[in-house]
Amino acid sequence: MSVFKVASRYAKSLIDLSNEQNTLDAVKEDMDAIVALIKSNAELQAVLKNPIIKTDKKLGILNALFQGKVNSTILDFFRIMVTKGRADLVFATAQEFIAAYNEVKGIVKAEVTSASPLSEANLESLRATIAQQINKEVLLTNKVDKSLIGGFVVRVGDRQIDTSIDGKLAKLERHFEGLN
Template identity: 65%
Template sequence: MSIFTVASRYAKSLLDLTEEQGHLDAVKKDMDGVISVLKSNSELLAVLKNPIIKGDRKRNILAAIFDGKINSTVLSFFYLLVNKGRAAILLDIAQEFVREYNEEKGIVKASVTSATALSEGNLAALQEIIAAETMATVILKNVVDPSLIGGFTVRVGDKQIDASIAGKLGKLEKHFAAQGV
């Protein structure tokens, strides 16, 4: 079974449980924090993925880091993952939980990459356009990449629109190469 399938099943179980308990929004916030901690600490990830380190040690480490800082249901869930030998995919499960939460709440993440930072007005206008197209609440992030020269690229899920000068120059170069010019 793939890691994605396993992560998705565990995430869905936690999502259903916390929704029943009425703690879904708080747990989502906790999971955002857990993802941040795990991504910023490669040593912790290495410990969780190491099959030589005993489950008791992994549970103690998770308790030391998260006890009193996250919902007790989430911490118990982490202990269950350790007991089941799934500590190695804790980050994957947390990310999948957030993705499923966003899907359930009708939230779409999008990013716009531009040569310079966009104004708040431009970001708001673009956010409205994406929201109208996707029929969802949009969380929009602006990434600055001077190599675009000008224009922008927008990514929503697995779709991308490239309206950058660098992208247009690349297409022109491919066209000329195909023509043998």
């Protein structure tokens, strides 16, 4: 079974457990911090994935990092994973938890790529427009790509809207190639 499927199942279990305990939002906040910490620490990722490092050592590291700092449900859940030999999935499970949380809450991530940074007012206007179109809450991030020249590209899930000058030039080029 793929790492993604296993991590997704663990995340779903944690979502269900958090819902039962009415701690879903608090657990999500802690998971955001955990993902950021593990993502920024390659050594921690390596330790969790290394099968040679003993379980008690991994448990000690997780306790030192998270005890008293995150919801006890998360730490207990991670302890079970590590004890069952699934420490390599802690990071993937945390990421999948956030994705599952967003799905449960009807939150969609979107990205707008533009030639220069968009103002907060423009980002908010675009976020509101996207939210109205898809009838969900939207978390919008702005990425800068100078090669676009002007305009922007919006990605929401697997959909893309390209209003960039670069995109229009490419479309025009394909059109003229089709005439030959």
